[in-house]
Amino acid sequence: MLVSRKAAGTLFVGGALSFTLGSLLYPAMLGVQKVSGAPERVVATPATGPLTAADQDFVVKVRAAGLWEYPVGQKASKKGTTKAVRNAGEHLVDGDAALDAACRNVANQLGITLPNQPSPQQQSFESRLNAESGKQFDTDLATTVRATNGQLLTTIASIRSTTRNSLVRGLADQANDTVLDHIAVVETTGLVDFGQVLAQETTSPGLPAQDLTPPPAVAGQPQVVLTPPANSAVSPSPTAG
Template sequence: MRFSRNATGTLFVGGAMAVTLTAMVYPSMLGVSTVSSDQSRIIANTQWGPLTEGDRDFVVKVRAAGLWEYPVGQLGLQKGQSAAVKTASNHLIDGHAALDVSCRKIAPLLNITLPNIASPQQEGFVTQLKSDSGKQFDVDFANILRMTHGSIFNTIAKVRSTTKNSLVRALADQANDTVLDHMTVMEKTGDVDFDTTLNTQTNPPKMPASQLTPPAPPAGQPQVVLTAPPTETSTALDLSGLGVGSAPSAPAAAPSPGASGG
């Protein structure tokens, strides 16, 4: 999926107007795939408050977001043409490494199984960006990531305002700050087409659940860990004030996903 502009500045995707085709990229972070139609259904009562289907799916989706955006950040450092794209890439790596630590901290406490690879659609974004070069990479990078972050921003607000689980609330706070930062650095690239982005966010297409859902890891597979950069500035959750003792020790780590997307 390629973004380009004609002489008038209209954004096109693969030769067709983006307003009709970029809808295909919308649900990357976006819609939370559910087991039942009721996201408010309580699936567990925990010492941190009831856990709903929506809460659980949110934790899984935050983890899945890092599993494709972290390697896209690595791609951006390699292939980005502008300093702004490289800056945005560093923010992706830094922010998602910290969110990943937080997801891996709270998931075992809430009995949530985390994926080791992103959804098929998210992996498709990585494949698309791997095939790009030159300025085309910068344009696709900025527009895909601005669309996905703009969409999850609304999801975070809904989870934060409705969850009764204090661990999920804390993760939503961290995710809110991280996603706002990532939206901002994408906008600073100067490559974002806002008309297309906002149209896609407000008119989401329907996608098969199989394309939106990250698969569960095989039994016994080591958990993938997103390694923080040496210059990290983002901070994972401190659970000591949330009724949690010492944080669980890190599981045996599989290799951190590189530019291949995990």
Template sequence: MGGAMALTLAALAYPSMLGLNKVASAQDRVIASTQWGPLTEQDRDFVVKVRAAGLWEYPVGQIGLQKGTTPGVLTASKHLVDGHAALDTTCRKIAPMLNITLPNLPSPQQQGFVSQLKADSGKKFDSDFANILRMTHGAIFNTISKIRSTTKNSLVRALADQANDTVLDHMTVMEKTGLVDFDQTIFQQTTPPKLPNSDLTPPPPAAGQPEVVLTPPPNATSTPVDINGLTGGGSGASPGASPAPTAG
């Protein structure tokens, strides 16, 4: 099984390399002033982190609906598709408002998770599915709480609220499969492998490439953030100000 997820990001000028160490550091430097509050590096990275999560977990949910052999795995798969479609809608709504560039592909590490699960079958698929997804959601859970408690940007706060609910739900349904090996999963979650940054960074979208859309299922129960009515952020925002990115 691969190591803990390190979903890494890009935005504004789409930095060429954003690895785990950079994302995990104190990135409170303001890179844009917006009418919804100042946007920091870690705010920007978080938006792309959520997008990147959906780009691999949504298709894994679709795979689980086809290959899962237990009711618990099938239920968890439905939650992945439903939850990440709604999160992705929110990401795609707020990204242009904040002048953030979103990837169309997950990182090489995340693509590796998808390849592994595509190759699995039967009980091995069920077990790997539950443990990989419990590990990756556990790894991002603390990041969400940090962003929610520190960001001064109201759009990023709204996304963090939605992500918190979604990730907690996904962790819970993985645990309810009865297949999670907590000793192994928590060790890998808290002791990620030392991968090169190139493995942890989703590639920037090609020029002119259509934006990938994660379509909600017909019976969707998760809903995107209602952007209407969100007020401006904290100090540093000017009423009516548009995104003004500084050097990345």
């Protein structure tokens, strides 16, 4: 399945195990839509290969995606009205927890400070879904997750084909597998509104940069960790062999 999960820390904050990392950099103006400035600008030269602004932005995007999608997956696994929706929620939780562990590991090695909250736009997705129930929740969950993962898939392909850093390549590979799994399981629900998906994937959100950018973590604040489920009951992805 996904890469091995690292042991979590010992603080418990907001329902997630947490610890503090002494990360060095935060790409403060890097949005989850595009990099501000020259994306190919090399910002560091670690042993794993040159690190660009686009590479940094990608690591932050992966982190931010999990921060909103993981709690939504938890809710879907409990209040989804069909087995397919509940199974999709379990896939989101399981995949995002494993990907988050890899993301934090890469960020720690590369000195990238990760956010503890998703972007305001992503927070609005979560808030809307929190307020919904029944078939409306199921349909909006499937459509929103399908659209956001479709957008992230495009970013993964771009980074995987251009990055010169081996750690970023490895993260892109795992993110690709996770995103394809999430796309497959929400499509299996039969509830994805592909018209809305196409509109969201091809139309600019028209939001200011700050709404598309995760807020920087507060100095000294324990790092939020997306914990893997104790006993995963995830069914194989429809695309699995």
